[in-house]
Amino acid sequence: MKLIIVENYEEASVEASKVMLEVVKNNPAANLGLATGSTPIRMYELMIEDHKENGTSYKDIKSFNLDEYFGLEASHPQSYHYFMNKHLFSGIDIKLENVHVPNGAGEIQESCDDYNKLLAENPIDIQLLGIGSNGHIGFNEPGTSFDSVTHMIELKESTRQDNARLFFDGKIDDVPTHAITMGISNIMQAKKVLLVACGENKAEPIKVLVEGQKTTDVPASALQDHSDVVVIVDKAAASLLTK
């Protein structure tokens, strides 16, 4: 695991965009595993700036998002599909037919099976991850099996609170109770993983990921077994690291 500790969110975003852009520049037909949440927003802005200034093209890139709220259509302003269009896809030249987000508004088993098939056919070159304050990756909440593939999950109260605060004007009742997420086994199959975490509320799960024992209580700790992981954290998220 390569750990990069930087001063703040802006520096973390700059470092993360360098890692993503290196993959895209080396392989203009790469398969990108993408993430939502507040953390990647600035990194996506930097990718758009690079596309406009340097002409990096995404015309042969395919994208595969980690997760989607269950019950929200892609057109819903709080859906992760909508988030991706707003924060990244509308600013680059990716083809919309090459964009993939789990279907949160379809029949559950069919949506999960379709996504697993898609991932099996399109190996991911780099998987971007944030981390939940309880250590979740994607929406794989504590207790999820490391063998899991794309599945439906019930969100923890703390996760719904975190996401209500950041995206739903604090209204927890508006946050869906379930989501469809890539499983931990899908994530582990990516050739490279880039995890970015900023802020004090990420310090506990980052400590377990970097220095702790692998445990399903902190799903991100599964990454200890991946051979190519880059973890970028700001000082606050690194504040409990001792080694």
Ligand SMILES: N[C@@H]1[C@@H](O)[C@H](O)[C@@H](COP(=O)(O)O)O[C@@H]1O
């Ligand atoms: N499903 C997403 C995760 O993929 C993301 O990593 C997490 C952290 O979000 P933030 O970056 O806003 O802290 O939020 C959500 O739960």
